Amino acid sequence: xxxxxxxxxxxxxxxxxxxxxxxxxxxxxxxxxxxxxxxxxxxxxxxxxxxxxxxxxxxxxxxxxxxxxxxxxxxxxxxxxxxxxxxxxxxxxxxxxxxxxxxxxxxxxxxxxxxxxxxxxxxxxxxxxxxxxxxxxxxxxxxxxxxxxxxxxxxxxxxxxxxxxxxxxxxxxxxxxxxxxxxxxxxxxxxxxxxxxxxxxxxxxxxxxxxxxxxxxxxxxxxxxxxxxxxxxxxxxxxxxxxxxxxxxxxxxxxxxxxxxxxxxxxxxxxxxxxxxxxxxxxxxxxxxxxxxxxxxxx
Amino acid sequence: xxxxxxxxxxxxxxxxxxxxxxxxxxxxxxxxxxxxxxxxxxxxxxxxxxxxxxxxxxxxxxxxxxxxxxxxxxxxxxxxxxxxxxxxxxxxxxxxxxxxxxxxxxxxxxxxxxxxxxxxxxxxxxxxxxxxxxxxxxxxxxxxxxxxxxxxxxxxxxxxxxxxxxxxxxxxxxxxxxxxxxxxxxxxxxxxxxxxxxxxxxxxxxxxxxxxxxxxxxxxxxxxxxxxxxxxxxxxxxxxxxxxxxxxxxxxxxxxxxxxxxxxxxxxxxxxxxxxxxxxxxxxxxxxxxxxxxxxxxxxxxxxxxxxxxxx
Numbered sequence: 067x068x069x070x071x072x073x074x075x076x077x078x079x080x081x082x083x084x085x086x087x088x089x090x091x092x093x094x095x096x097x098x099x100x101x102x103x104x105x106x107x108x109x110x111x112x113x114x115x116x117x118x119x120x121x122x123x124x125x126x127x128x129x130x131x132x133x134x135x136x137x138x139x140x141x142x143x144x145x146x147x148x149x150x151x152x153x154x155x156x157x158x159x160x161x162x163x164x165x166x167x168x169x170x171x172x173x174x175x176x177x178x179x180x181x182x183x184x185x186x187x188x189x190x191x192x193x194x195x196x197x198x199x200x201x202x203x204x205x206x207x208x209x210x211x212x213x214x215x216x217x218x219x220x221x222x223x224x225x226x227x228x229x230x231x232x233x234x235x236x237x238x239x240x241x242x243x244x245x246x247x248x249x250x251x252x253x254x255x256x257x258x259x260x261x262x263x264x265x266x267x268x269x270x271x272x273x274x275x276x277x278x279x280x281x282x283x284x285x286x287x288x289x290x291x292x293x294x295x296x297x298x299x300x301x302x303x304x305x306x307x308x309x310x311x312x313x314x315x316x317x318x319x320x321x322x323x324x325x326x327x328x329x330x331x332x333x334x335x336x337x338x339x340x341x342x343x344x345x346x347x348x349x350x351x352x353x354x355x356x357x358x359x360x361x362x363x364x365x
Numbered sequence: 366x367x368x369x370x371x372x373x374x375x376x377x378x379x380x381x382x383x384x385x386x387x388x389x390x391x392x393x394x395x396x397x398x399x400x401x402x403x404x405x406x407x408x409x410x411x412x413x414x415x416x417x418x419x420x421x422x423x424x425x426x427x428x429x430x431x432x433x434x435x436x437x438x439x440x441x442x443x444x445x446x447x448x449x450x451x452x453x454x455x456x457x458x459x460x461x462x463x464x465x466x467x468x469x470x471x472x473x474x475x476x477x478x479x480x481x482x483x484x485x486x487x488x489x490x491x492x493x494x495x496x497x498x499x500x501x502x503x504x505x506x507x508x509x510x511x512x513x514x515x516x517x518x519x520x521x522x523x524x525x526x527x528x529x530x531x532x533x534x535x536x537x538x539x540x541x542x543x544x545x546x547x548x549x550x551x552x553x554x555x556x557x558x559x560x561x562x563x564x565x566x567x568x569x570x571x572x573x574x575x576x577x578x579x580x581x582x583x584x585x586x587x588x589x590x591x592x593x594x595x596x597x598x599x600x601x602x603x604x605x606x607x608x609x610x611x612x613x614x615x616x617x618x619x620x621x622x623x624x625x626x627x628x629x630x631x632x633x634x635x636x637x638x639x640x641x642x643x644x645x646x647x648x649x650x651x652x653x654x655x656x657x658x659x660x661x662x663x664x665x666x667x668x669x670x671x672x673x674x675x676x677x
Contacts, residue, residue: 089478089481089483092474092478093478093489096475096478096493097489097492099553100492100493100495100496100553101492101495103504103507103508103511104495104499104507106507106510106511106519107503107507107510110510118517119517120517121516121517122516122517122522123517123518123519123522170391170392170395171392173388173389173391173392174388174389174391174392174393176388177384177385177386177388177389178389181381181382181384181385181388182378182381182382182385183381183382183385183386183389184382186385189389189393189396192396192397192400192401193396193400195400195401195404196396196400197607197610197611198610198657198660198661199400199404199614199657200613200614200615200616200633200636200653200656200657201614201616201633202614202616202633202636202637202640202649202653203404203407203614203636203650203653203654203656203657204399204400204403204404204407205640206407206410206636206640206646206649206650206653207402207403207404207406207407207410207650208399208403209420209646210406210410210415210420210423210646211402211403211406211423213420213421213423214420214421214423214424217421232399233399235395235399236395236396236399236400239392239395239396240396240400243392268384293498296500297500297501297502299501299502299616299617299621300616300617300637303641304641314502315500315501315502318502318503318506319502319621322506322509329510329513332506332510333506333507333510336500336502336503336506336507337503339500339502339503340499340500340503343498343499343500344495344498344499347494347498348491351491351494
């Protein structure tokens with residue numbers, strides 16, 4: 067035992083050089099400062115009210131307690147939060163946003179990447195504007211505009227998930243368009259030409275050639291647009307008033323600002339909101355990192 | 366239809382353009398209706414008196430000239446008052462410049478770290494991306510909970526144990542410190558973006574450059590400055606511009622972390638407060654236009670400087 071240990075220490079001492087030591091120290095610093103907040107979020111969600119409200123922080127919860135989750139989901143809990151509604155609302159918004167944005171972007175990107183038409187540059191510049199304009203600038207006129215249209219056509223602007231999906235398209239379509247156009251340009255033109263010589267129309271080419279060849283790009287674009295809608299805060303904050311219509315981010319903000327602070331409940335809700343996104347990302351990391359640098363996510 | 370126009374109508378060029386427009390028209394409509402038109406409309410709003418009372422009849426809102434702008438300039442939340450408060454404009458500029466610079470520095474360190482092979486590098490790279498991928502709401506509240514002013518806050522506990530502070534501090538409710546922390550959290554959250562872009566460029570640097578420098582007897586620091594940084598010049602410039610733009614426009618992070626209090630009120634937060642807490646949309650739009658003007662002025666100067674350097 068002791069010789070083995072000596073060997074290990076001796077081995078370690080031989081391996082460690084100054085550059086290696088500095089490298090390892092910086093790496094460990096990065097990993098702890100990144101992982102600790104995530105650990106703190108998940109572990110806090112399993113604490114009891116006593117553990118959370120004590121004089122000293124509890125670094126490791128004594129047991130996995132579901133008190134916080136009970137408050138979120140159990141109708142018999144005195145401070146039941148109806149969080150299931152918020153999860154469903156978020157899904158009701160992010161899934162349609164992602165599907166609509168991807169479908170529209172497939173056609174739009176194809177036209178930009180492959181076809182010649184007047185006004186292409188003007189359109190591309192218009193799309194780039196969204197990168198320049200702050201969300202807070204666009205939301206004032208959007209709010210006024212939609213209130214006016216809603217008044218004429220007889221729908222409510224507030225607490226209307228459809229309206230929210232519509233406004234999210236403004237944030238997701240430019241991203242989707244940009245990423246897909248870049249991808250379509252990498253598909254060799256010859257394959258499409260061959261399909262056209264075989265008698266396919268342009269639409270058939272898109273359906274039979276371009277889409278099947280772009281599956282990885284389509285997956286990453288749909289996940290990005292999904293993530294943008296899933297995380298969106300400002301527009302939802304302005305457009306939603308009713309607690310049962312809230313998306314998760316707004317609901318978490320509301321729980322946090324409750325007069326009786328319940329950090330474990332906030333952390334439980336945050337865990338529920340974060341884990342699927344991080345897992346989704348890890349599962350598809352290979353496809354996704356490229357999109358991150360391609361100007362994928364504005365934020 | 367005359368033969369000539371018919372020919373033109375049927376020419377492959379024209380057919381292609383028609384197909385292109387039919388493919389892109391839904392997108393174009395959305396881009397115009399939800400981005401371009403609102404952007405122009407917000408200029409209009411900034412010159413009119415628009416509140417909750419006339420929101421349903423916004424096109425008949427009274428014209429007030431520059432009154433909204435004057436109100437913003439004279440607002441204590443906007444004005445720079447020496448020794449008292451920086452005001453939203455100066456805070457915005459300081460906040461964006463500082464957090465962008467810090468984001469790039471941290472991103473550069475992280476990318477150099479991940480550029481050398483070691484066991485578990487793939488996993489480390491995935492973990493490094495977590496802060497950027499996770500929802501801002503969760504991130505903001507975890508940090509708020511870590512920085513909690515009670516003695517049970519993690520940072521308070523650690524610093525008390527180390528004997529660095531005597532009493533628990535309200536970090537995010539202390540003028541100055543709050544701004545510094547918000548900047549640090551920005552760098553923590555957004556460095557992965559810089560890291561990925563730098564990493565892609567680092568991997569494209571020709572190794573023979575380093576070998577040649579070694580032959581010439583260059584040390585590690587010289588190699589870093591004259592090869593690595595020189596090769597990264599353009600990508601660093603691009604990241605700086607993009608991140609600066611996005612940080613300058615950013616609302617969520619500061620709103621969630623401090624609510625814009627304690628010397629962290631930036632222009633987007635002020636815009637939100639004017640528009641959706643005071644419901645003075647005209648004043649909000651005026652603030653947003655000021656924000657945009659500062660941003661554009663900066664970009665013009667930056668691009669002019671960079672272009673001149675490129676020409677040299």
